Amino acid sequence: xxxxxxxxxxxxxxxxxxxxxxxxxxxxxxxxxxxxxxxxxxxxxxxxxxxxxxxxxxxxxxxxxxxxxxxxxxxxxxxxxxxxxxxxxxxxxxxxxxxxxxxxxxxxxxxxxxxxxxxxxxxxxxxxxxxxxxxxxxxxxxxxxxxxxxxxx
Amino acid sequence: xxxxxxxxxxxxxxxxxxxxxxxxxxxxxxxxxxxxxxxxxxxxxxxxxxxxxxxxxxxxxxxxxxxxxxxxxxxxxxxxxxxxxxxxxxxxxxxxxxxxxxxxxxxxxxxxxxxxxxxxxxxxxxxxxxxxxxxxxxxxxxxxxxxxxxxxxxxxxxxxxxxxxxxxxxxxxxxxxxxxxxxxxxxxxxxxxxxxxxxxxxxxxxxxxxxxxxxxxxxxxxxxxxxxxxxxxxxxxxxxxxxxxxxxxxxxxxxxxxxxxxxxxxxxxxxxxxxxxxxxxxxxxxxxxxxxxxxxxxxxxxxxxxxxxxxxxxxxxxxxxxxxxxxxxxxxxxxxxxxxxxxxxxxxxxxxxxxxxxxxxxxxxxxxxxxxxxxxxxxxxxxxxxxxxxxxxxxxxxxxxxxxxxxxxxxxxxxxxxxxxxxxxxxxxxxxxxxxxxxxxxxxxxxxxxxxxxxxxxxxxxxxxxxxxxxxxxxxxxxxxxxxxxxxxxxxxxxxxxxx
Numbered sequence: 001x002x003x004x005x006x007x008x009x010x011x012x013x014x015x016x017x018x019x020x021x022x023x024x025x026x027x028x029x030x031x032x033x034x035x036x037x038x039x040x041x042x043x044x045x046x047x048x049x050x051x052x053x054x055x056x057x058x059x060x061x062x063x064x065x066x067x068x069x070x071x072x073x074x075x076x077x078x079x080x081x082x083x084x085x086x087x088x089x090x091x092x093x094x095x096x097x098x099x100x101x102x103x104x105x106x107x108x109x110x111x112x113x114x115x116x117x118x119x120x121x122x123x124x125x126x127x128x129x130x131x132x133x134x135x136x137x138x139x140x141x142x143x144x145x146x147x148x149x150x151x152x153x
Numbered sequence: 154x155x156x157x158x159x160x161x162x163x164x165x166x167x168x169x170x171x172x173x174x175x176x177x178x179x180x181x182x183x184x185x186x187x188x189x190x191x192x193x194x195x196x197x198x199x200x201x202x203x204x205x206x207x208x209x210x211x212x213x214x215x216x217x218x219x220x221x222x223x224x225x226x227x228x229x230x231x232x233x234x235x236x237x238x239x240x241x242x243x244x245x246x247x248x249x250x251x252x253x254x255x256x257x258x259x260x261x262x263x264x265x266x267x268x269x270x271x272x273x274x275x276x277x278x279x280x281x282x283x284x285x286x287x288x289x290x291x292x293x294x295x296x297x298x299x300x301x302x303x304x305x306x307x308x309x310x311x312x313x314x315x316x317x318x319x320x321x322x323x324x325x326x327x328x329x330x331x332x333x334x335x336x337x338x339x340x341x342x343x344x345x346x347x348x349x350x351x352x353x354x355x356x357x358x359x360x361x362x363x364x365x366x367x368x369x370x371x372x373x374x375x376x377x378x379x380x381x382x383x384x385x386x387x388x389x390x391x392x393x394x395x396x397x398x399x400x401x402x403x404x405x406x407x408x409x410x411x412x413x414x415x416x417x418x419x420x421x422x423x424x425x426x427x428x429x430x431x432x433x434x435x436x437x438x439x440x441x442x443x444x445x446x447x448x449x450x451x452x453x454x455x456x457x458x459x460x461x462x463x464x465x466x467x468x469x470x471x472x473x474x475x476x477x478x479x480x481x482x483x484x485x486x487x488x489x490x491x492x493x494x495x496x497x498x499x500x501x502x503x504x505x506x507x508x509x510x511x512x513x514x515x516x517x518x519x520x521x522x523x524x525x526x527x528x529x530x531x532x533x534x535x536x537x538x539x540x541x542x543x544x545x546x547x548x549x550x551x552x553x554x555x556x557x558x559x560x561x562x563x564x565x566x567x568x569x570x571x572x573x574x575x576x577x578x579x580x581x582x583x584x585x586x587x588x589x590x591x592x593x594x595x596x597x598x599x600x601x602x603x604x605x606x607x608x609x610x611x612x613x614x615x616x617x618x619x620x621x622x623x624x625x626x627x628x629x630x631x632x633x634x635x636x637x638x639x640x641x642x643x644x645x646x647x648x649x650x651x652x653x
């Protein structure tokens with residue numbers, strides 16, 4: 001027999017809490033508990049992890065009892081392009097330099113919107129790149145190469 | 154009188170050309186991001202934190218504070234004109250403010266919000282000046298056990314005052330506390346949860362988490378449904394409230410200010426809870442309660458005063474105890490540490506010019522806001538029209554460069570992307586990021602004080618109830634916890650949040 005989950009949000013939040021709670025306890029196993037007087041590095045995180053797992057269990061139990069709303073639409077495209085473009089910026093920054101990584105960041109992230117249009121986005125990328133170079137490199141002197149190590153030699 | 158002397162010192166600091174300039178920049182930026190939906194003060198201050206390295210401490214803090222309370226002003230403008238809250242705290246303003254705008258009274262609604270905010274800001278500044286010094290004196294007597302209990306009270310308050318489910322707020326606090334422990338343990342030098350990644354040895358930066366969860370997470374949330382915004386009342390005619398309006402707005406402004414100031418001091422809420430509470434209160438006491446939701450001026454005056462008062466009084470625990478009551482205050486503490494100032498009760502005596510300068514700058518900033526907002530309303534209306542699909546890549550650019558420049562490492566950029574993802578997923582599960590961030594900040598401090606307290610008491614946990622200050626805090630925390638679980642109060646709490 002399968003008991004239906006009535007509150008899907010409570011269920012998954014509970015699962016996350018339990019997982020993190022147990023992970024916290026598991027990875028702290030070699031840290032040394034110590035005693036209440038002289039606490040070891042594991043003491044506090046293990047207590048917190050245990051509490052978190054308890055909260056998670058309560059949330060899972062509640063998800064079978066109390067009704068809740070469905071999760072609703074998840075902006076998968078937005079999530080992918082916003083987080084992806086940010087990570088890509090990190091990858092490109094030293095090798096390709098600030099100018100190229102900024103242009104890539106703007107265009108790739110803008111693609112996450114349903115209203116994406118190439119023309120205005122390119123204009124935006126150009127404008128932001130010029131502004132950032134002026135403010136961050138010339139103005140604040142942040143040590144970033146305009147063009148990175150891939151262009152050397 | 155001592156107070157006059159202190160305020161005199163404050164004005165002498167805040168009224169230099171440089172500090173006036175940074176105050177103006179702060180409130181201008183604050184209004185700007187308040188007007189722009191999808192960009193809040195937490196993400197903005199996190200982005201600008203690296204830039205403040207280069208400023209003198211007073212100017213940096215004056216500017217950052219201006220961004221925070223300025224955003225409360227700006228948020229109400231969008232709420233009234235577009236029916237979109239620019240800030241979480243102005244959610245309730247949309248209810249009656251937008252209705253007033255539809256009736257052609259946008260100007261009056263904006264003026265009411267501005268007048269209420271200015272009055273509340275003035276009172277809150279005075280409260281800050283009056284209560285901060287005695288509180289700091291008390292704080293000097295705090296031992297480790299007292300600090301630990303104070304943080305427990307803070308976290309309990311942030312759970313009680315969080316939106317939505319208590320259980321999730323509790324879970325998020327614990328999640329934050331655990332995340333805060335990543336890095337080197339100060340007592341033993343042991344690397345905890347670092348998985349041999351050298352970049353994690355110093356722990357995860359607070360700014361990285363804040364930008365990820367509030368900056369990126371918010372962007373993704375806004376991409377879920379990109380509604381087209383339409384601005385109502387392009388021509389704003391009369392700003393001046395009528396005699397009848399004045400009569401109806403004054404009592405709500407007074408009540409909102411009192412309520413907002415009181416709630417603002419409590420941890421976890423800042424300005425949001427105050428505005429919700431004020432709206433419920435006005436609806437209850439007003440003779441015109443039937444008009445609520447249909448353009449009642451009380452529904453704008455009360456909450457707008459409350460959110461501004463709350464934004465300012467939330468500086469009290471930060472400036473006197475060195476304990477943040479919300480994520481913005483945690484960033485302010487970060488800014489102080491960057492400048493080499495240890496936040497805590499000693500700031501008042503060791504850095505009087507800084508302390509009083511910040512406080513008086515808030516009043517000056519409120520004056521700027523009054524001047525900025527009403528005549529310049531046309532400019533703000535035009536800024537609301539900036540389409541979001543062109544705005545958010547710009548936000549991302551500033552987040553990315555900002556987070557990189559903190560430690561000059563790409564690792565922080567990756568972490569920010571990861572926290573954007575985590576923040577979005579958690580928000581889809583109705584788990585609020587604010588309690589988590591508070592836990593994240595307090596985690597290492599709490600552990601440290603807990604260890605010290607138990608070391609001093611030779612492992613006797615009774616120390617927490619034997620010390621009067623600590624015991625009081627714990628009793629208050631327990632009362633808050635019990636109260637919120639009582640069916641009657643629980644119902645009012647849910648009602649208060651239902652206005653959303």
